[in-house]
Amino acid sequence: MTAIQRVGVIGGVRIPFCRNNTGYAEIGNFGMSVKTLGALVERYGLHGVELGEVAFGAVIKHASDWNLAREATLSSGLAPTTPGITTARACGTGLDNAVYIANKIASGQIDAGIAGGSDTTSDVPIVYGKALQQRLLAVNRARSPMEKLKTAFKGFSLGELKPSFPAVAEPRTGKSMGEHCELMAREWKISREDQDRLAWESHQKAAAAYERGFFKDLIVPFRGIERDNNLRPD
Template sequence: MKKVAILGGKRIPFVKSFKEYNHISNQELLAPCLDALIRQFNLEGKRIGEVALGGLLNRPTDWNFSRECVLGTSLDPHTPAYSLQRACGTSLDATIQLGLRIAAGQVDTAISGGSDTNSDIPLLFQRQLAWKLSDLKHAKTFGQRLKILTSIRFKDLSPVYPSIVEPRTGMSMGQHTEKMVKEWGISREAQDELAYYSHINAAKAYEEGFFNDLVVPFKGVTKDTIIRADTSLAKLASLKPAFDHSGSGTLTAGNSTLYTDGAAVLFMASEEFAQQQNWPVKAYLVDGETAAVDYVAGEGLLMAPTYAVARMLKRQHLQLKDFDFYEIHEAFSGQVLCTLKAWEDADYCRKLGWDKPLGSIDRSRLNVKGGSVAIGHPFAATGARIVAQAAKLLEEKGSGRVLISICTAGGMGVTAILEK
């Protein structure tokens, strides 16, 4: 098996939805990321082994999404591409899948990534209207067409807006997380504190120039717009609960991710090929794992990464403490804290196949350059953003190991290990 080298990543600034990137499509968001990556590695006219891109909020016309993105670049048109979707873990899953192909020697190079926008949302017709319009197209006589047209009712004309709720429960991710934090006894104060450090760490990273070679300006935006360098625990504490208004809610707009528009891509190659091209290696993708929970039966919707990490650590003969950095996606501050607390619980870890707790982590190593609460969370772009950020951390340190963990809708989790 060949070593899988992470060579670099590019993304546009992440922005709050319905603002700077309003009415811009997923393909348009990905274009500057891909173009910047192509320029950095002199890939113009070159054929890449495989490209895998994804998005959650795609239009039906984007059925060949990844391939169309490639054809919109200066890459050799012979570059193959496929689309995939695993909710918030989409681009991390793409990275793992392509890493396996590189490791097996099937391809030498690959690009993974993702894009999402709530500001170019694909509205749908009511099913009854869609059926009637389809029948109208195939009607052969004026009488048939007239009959169909007169059957259309006003209620048929109301659009169907995509809703980020679990179809099996009808509950939003935030409502599910409210259940989780109550089950695990996570306080509002602890959630606000984690959110506070997410913003402070991200703001400091910008001040230090950490994101200079990772973030590509787009539409006049040069940096993530959700980060609040001036936030404080007092300001966070003043916000009202966003999902549970019963008086016991603890999730707010301050300790949860906001609807975000953005895109990110990642470039990988076999170590051997990277050396031939004199491309510096930032880090190596060592392993990846996915898992799912039965949230309909009562398991926490966003707890699947606890299973995935447990399996991955056992396979790699590692302990939870054996990492220099922890990049845990902050869908909600409460979700991160539930995960950390579960790994400290002996009874819970027995369900994960361990005879003892996985243990605690050094919190000073958690999301040290900011997490999703501060940076933002364009669903399918987050994985590529995190991997590129983690790889740069290892490049700067010169050695070490990063644990990456992403929870997803549908009760799934995607995790990975990077090393240098």
């Protein structure tokens, strides 16, 4: 049996957090992932280095981002032979990736890897209903221009053009994360005052960490933003 290898976290970087539709309004998961991975490669001199694996993920992503980790890796400066795996586990995606990479190192499958994640609600996939989807597929299958035209408009309804925005609700319950949190708080009898105090102290501590330079070597500026813009210390 192979001995378990010791695992260590060498370092990490991130870009500043931003409220939706502000600093990163025009940047998707791919752009944020490339910036973060590229900054890590630059900091630790990993240009052209082949790592065991890059595990990266996002929950809300476009169909074109199905291979997000691999594509971001190819644009990061790492050796193109570095494999990448794309994952998603709600708010735990990045943490789960860290565990995934650590387990691979511990078991001797790889010597080193990178774990991370990104998410944005400013660049969400907006889709259309099943009727329009099937219509467009039928048009694509049609052979002649006239057949395509007939297929496109036969039985067409303006209602087919109504877009569908991704819900922020849990599919099984129809409730949002905040609504679930409220149920949890009631079950565990956590008062509103205690919740507000925890939130306020969190912002206070984050602001204090900025003041003492804690984030100086952790956060890399991106698109002119140097610190989290969702921080409310006052």
